[in-house]
Amino acid sequence: xxxxxxxxxxxxxxMSLVLTGLIVIALGVTLDQLxxxxxxxxxxxxxxxxxxxxxxxxxxxLGLQCQYCHVSVEKSSYAGIPPTKTCMNCHAQIWTNAQxxxxxxxxxxxxxxxxxxxxxxxxxxxxxxxxxxxxxxxGCSTCHGRVDQMPLMYAQNTLQMEWCLDCHRNPAKNIRPTxxxxxxxxxxxxxxxxxxxxxxxxxxxxxTAQSVSCTTKDPGAAGAEVASLQLPLSPEGLAGDVxxxxxxxxxxxxxxxxxxxxxxxxxxxxxxxxxxxxTSCEVCHR
Ligand code: HEC
Ligand code: HEC
Ligand code: HEC
Ligand code: HEC
Ligand code: HEC
Numbered sequence: 001x002x003x004x005x006x007x008x009x010x011x012x013x014x015m016s017l018v019l020t021g022l023i024v025i026a027l028g029v030t031l032d033q034l035x036x037x038x039x040x041x042x043x044x045x046x047x048x049x050x051x052x053x054x055x056x057x058x059x060x061x062l063g064l065q066c067q068y069c070h071v072s073v074e075k076s077s078y079a080g081i082p083p084t085k086t087c088m089n090c091h092a093q094i095w096t097n098a099q100x101x102x103x104x105x106x107x108x109x110x111x112x113x114x115x116x117x118x119x120x121x122x123x124x125x126x127x128x129x130x131x132x133x134x135x136x137x138x139g140c141s142t143c144h145g146r147v148d149q150m151p152l153m154y155a156q157n158t159l160q161m162e163w164c165l166d167c168h169r170n171p172a173k174n175i176r177p178t179x180x181x182x183x184x185x186x187x188x189x190x191x192x193x194x195x196x197x198x199x200x201x202x203x204x205x206x207x208t209a210q211s212v213s214c215t216t217k218d219p220g221a222a223g224a225e226v227a228s229l230q231l232p233l234s235p236e237g238l239a240g241d242v243x244x245x246x247x248x249x250x251x252x253x254x255x256x257x258x259x260x261x262x263x264x265x266x267x268x269x270x271x272x273x274x275x276x277x278x279t280s281c282e283v284c285h286r
Contacts, residue, residue: 041155041158041159041160042119042155043154043155043156043157043158043159044154044155044156045119045154045155046152046153046154047117047119048117049116049117049152049153050103050114050115050116051100051101051103051104051114052100052152053152053153054150054151054152055147055148055149055150055151055153056148056149056150056151057151059147059148059184060148060149065182066140066147066182067182068086069081069082069086070082072130073130073134073140074130074131074134074135075131076129076130076131077128077129077130077131078130079130081116083113084104084107084108084113084114085108087104088104088108091104091105119153119154119155120144120155120159122159125285126284126285127283127284127285127286128284134178134181135178136171136175136178136270136272137175137176137177137178137180137181137266137270138174138175138176138181139176139180139181139182139183139186140181140182140184141183141184141186142174142176143156143157144156144157145157146184147184148184149184161284164284165279168275168278168279168283169275169278169279170275171263171267171272171275171278172259172260172263172264172266172267173259173260173263174263175262175263175266175267175270175272176262176266177195177197177212177213177214177266178212178270179213179214179215180214180216188258188259188262189256189257189258189259189261189262190257190258191257193216193257194216194218194255194256194257195214195215195216195255195256195262196214196215196216196218196219196253196254196255196256197212197213197214197215197253197254197256197262197265197266198212198213198214198219198251198252198253198254199211199212199251199269200213200251211269212266212269212270213251215253219251219253220253
């Protein structure tokens with residue numbers, strides 16, 4: 001009996017199977033990319049706002065601190081958006097006729113708050129808190145980028161789960177001294193940009209970010225100045241134990257010239273949990 005299907009149609013069948021497979025994969029990849037695309041995550045987009053508020057003008061230009069407007073960022077989960085009153089502290093006197101500020105004046109006159117469109121907005125099933133991040137040495141710029149250079153606010157990062165996990169798996173690469181969290185221009189330590197840290201009054205078991213003090217100015221230099229100031233006071237006492245016991249114990253500073261060393265030191269002293277603990281589902285989904 002003649003073959004119903006010859007060799008070539010066999011090959012054709014195989015080919016179409018392969019093709020179907022490829023199309024399915026391509027579709028999957030496209031959907032995945034779509035799900036991660038800025039169009040879905042709104043990363044980088046500048047939404048319409050009632051007033052074109054510029055962080056660049058108010059932060060870089062006028063030198064206002066973040067906490068002046070985002071008052072609860074260190075104490076609560078929510079950083080807070082300032083009420084109209086905060087704007088009127090200045091705009092009752094400055095730029096009082098500017099058309100751009102009409103919605104602010106209207107809000108002040110009527111008592112109706114301005115409705116800002118949220119730029120960052122996690123889904124409700126995710127738990128997030130500013131308090132812990134900020135108090136454990138994560139700077140605003142690590143998550144929000146150079147806000148001081150943004151004429152209009154946009155999201156620097158996707159805020160997707162993978163982004164959170166990437167840091168939770170290895171926080172050491174991002175942690176800085178808590179004294180630097182508002183420093184928009186902070187850069188990782190390097191040979192020519194060292195950081196010195198000292199630990200004092202540490203109580204075991206407590207979160208102790210407060211008991212670590214760090215500086216970007218050579219504390220050795222400052223220490224030498226203090227010592228020389230005391231010289232004339234007790235010239236004879238300096239030789240021997242007397243000086244050592246009368247001078248208050250200076251904190252011992254350790255010098256760091258890379259993010260690796262500094263990060264690991266701070267993870268240790270800020271009592272940061274292990275990556276295993278920090279990536280367990282219950283941390284963010286409660
Ligand atoms: C003069 C007040 C003021 C100061 C100072 C200020 N902000 Fe804002 N910030 C606002 C206002 C108003 C909004 C809401 C409008 C917008 O999104 O631009 C906002 C929005 C934001 C948002 C986005 C909120 C959202 O919808 O997701 C972030 C992030 C932010 N600010 C960070 C900072 C940081 C970091 C600093 C310090 C470097 C800072 N802000 C200083 C007033 C201020
Ligand atoms: C500490 C004083 C101060 C506060 C508080 C303040 N502003 Fe301003 N704002 C200024 C000054 C000064 C200018 C003029 C800046 C310039 O032209 O260099 C300005 C300019 C503006 C402008 C004009 C566009 C621009 O950025 O130059 C807008 C809009 C504005 N502010 C909105 C707001 C809003 C909304 C708030 C409250 C969230 C606010 N400002 C809080 C001082 C302030
Ligand atoms: C570890 C990352 C991270 C750091 C560090 C961080 N933020 Fe945020 N921020 C977020 C996330 C995530 C959201 C969105 C929260 C939500 O939708 O519930 C957000 C939202 C905001 C908002 C909008 C209002 C709110 O609370 O939802 C403001 C304002 C803000 N951040 C300011 C700041 C300031 C100022 C700092 C520095 C003192 C800072 N953030 C540090 C991740 C961070
Ligand atoms: C740049 C680093 C970084 C990023 C990005 C980051 N986190 Fe964290 N997160 C930390 C560190 C560090 C801690 C503190 C851990 C500790 O003290 O044990 C923490 C703690 C937490 C906690 C624990 C709070 C508590 O009280 O137990 C939650 C919840 C959390 N993060 C949620 C998130 C979510 C959600 C995102 C993404 C939207 C996120 N984090 C992004 C570094 C980060
Ligand atoms: C560090 C915080 C964090 C941890 C830990 C975490 N998630 Fe998430 N998860 C998120 C965030 C943020 C989102 C929202 C992502 C978005 O809006 O795109 C999310 C979204 C999800 C979603 C919704 C689908 C999606 O991808 O948007 C599921 C399902 C989920 N997480 C499961 C888990 C499971 C299972 C674990 C434990 C293995 C886990 N998550 C651990 C932060 C976290």
